[in-house]
Amino acid sequence: MKLLALAAALTLVTGAAHAQTSAQKAQSPTNNEASKIGGYAPTAPLFSGGVAPPPGTQVVFVPNTQTPTEAFPPPAPKESYPICKRGQFDGCRQRGG
Incomplete structure (x- = not known):
């Protein structure tokens, strides 16, 4: 029974490691390509200069x-x-509508 539990734990660990390496290999869009995709993201930064308003x-x-x-x-x-x-x-x- 212990051997079965050990084999299941090793399968989970190696499966998670394989999923991480395959996810890293998948190509995600860069910032330049993401702007071409579209969607509801704002086209300009929220604050001018990219900083929050000063306190007060x-x-x-x-x-x-x-x-x-x-x-x-x-x-x-x-x-x-x-x-x-x-x-x-x-x-x-x-159909039928």
Whole structure:
């Protein structure tokens, strides 16, 4: 029984080490490539100069006046939607509908 527990522990340790080395080999985008990907990240730094405001400065937070629909508009509808294939759920319509 102890031998079985020892073998399981060794499997976990070697599996975790293999996962770390394979994750390091995967190519992640650099900062230059990440800016080309897009998304909701801000295009400019929050503070000018990249530093926080000095202590004692009054910081005023202003709520956004846009609705979520205005801030993140939905995509335009397609001309037609094909029938969904097995395992497909996006960009298609269900049979019989």
